[in-house]
Amino acid sequence: MPLGPLRARDASARELMDEPGCDPEALERTYARFGLVNAVVSAPGAVRRRWIVPRLRADRPLRVLDVGTGGADLPRSLARWAASRGARVEVLGIDPEPRAIAYARALPPVEGVALRQAATGDLVAEGRRFDVVLSNHVLHHLAPHELGALLADSERLVAPGGVVVHGDIERSMLGWLGFAVGTLPLEPTILRGSFIRADGLASIRRSWTAAELAPALPDGWRVRRAVPSRLEVVHEP
Structure with a gap:
């Protein structure tokens, strides 16, 4: 379908939750x-099947990093899914936003999930390594x-032997229309x-297309399309 008014990425579009003075209760x-929204639009089951399951190990827990974890719904659901199948994962969710980490830490703890207010550069400086590095709906925020x-x-x-998968919306x-009609x-x-x-x-107005991201x-990186209206930017060393 033609992009029409979405032909160009609108990097000036602002998300209300990113505003420092936004309503804390609404945030x-x-x-x-x-968790509800990501279950529909982020295809977490497909992400697990394609990128997590093949790398599960019997000798030690799979080390997973979730970048820009927000309310930590994805690390929490991943850890619960693994526990229900007798698999072992250790998920670190990081976010530089203190309000996100404060919210996530206030939830009942889930075994195998750790949370930290940090950026990726902080972990690089510490020499940390992970089997899987993930993000969800982070790329469209970035210049x-x-x-x-x-x-x-x-x-x-x-x-x-690990994998990096940065998943996001593809602008279309x-x-x-699907999100506008479905959420109305x-x-x-x-x-x-x-x-x-x-x-x-x-977010959709700010997001990239595959044609924009690929070049x-x-x-060592590639972009692949996923459903529904998603992109995955992938690196497998």
């Missing part, structure tokens, strides 16, 4: 709804130079008092 409700820095840090953080009119009836109920709908539509990637 907390937004974090609380991330081109920030994207380059994240990819460079990711290369240093992933262990030999179909994706924009939920606005007065499940999504009430949160930033989910407004910020989701802004911007360093050697």
Whole structure:
């Protein structure tokens, strides 16, 4: 479907939750709804099957880093999924945003999940390594130079034989319309008092297309399309 008004990436689009003075109660409700939204739009089951399951180990836990963890719904769901199958994972969720980490730490703890207010550069400086480095809906927040820095840090953080997968929305009119229509009836109920709908539509306007990302990637990286209306930027050393 043609992009129409979404033909160009709108890097000026602002997400309400990123504003330092945003309503703290609405922000907390937004974090609380991330799990529901990500279950639909982020295809966590497909991510696990393609990137996590083949790397599970019998001799030690799989070391996973979730970059820009937000409310930590993805690390928590991954750890619960692994425990239900007798697999072992250790997931570190990092986010430079103190409000996100404070929210996530206030939730009941989940075994195998650790949280830290940090950026990828902090872990690089410490010499940390992980079998899987993930992010979800982070790339569209980044300017081109920030994207380059994240990819460079990711290369240093992933262990030999591991994988980096930065997943995000792919900008398209179909994706924009699907999210707009799908969330409209939920606005007065499940999504009430949160930033989910407004910020989701802004995120799509800010997001990249595969054609835009591919030439911007360093050697050793590739971009692949996933569903629904998603991209995965992948590095396998």
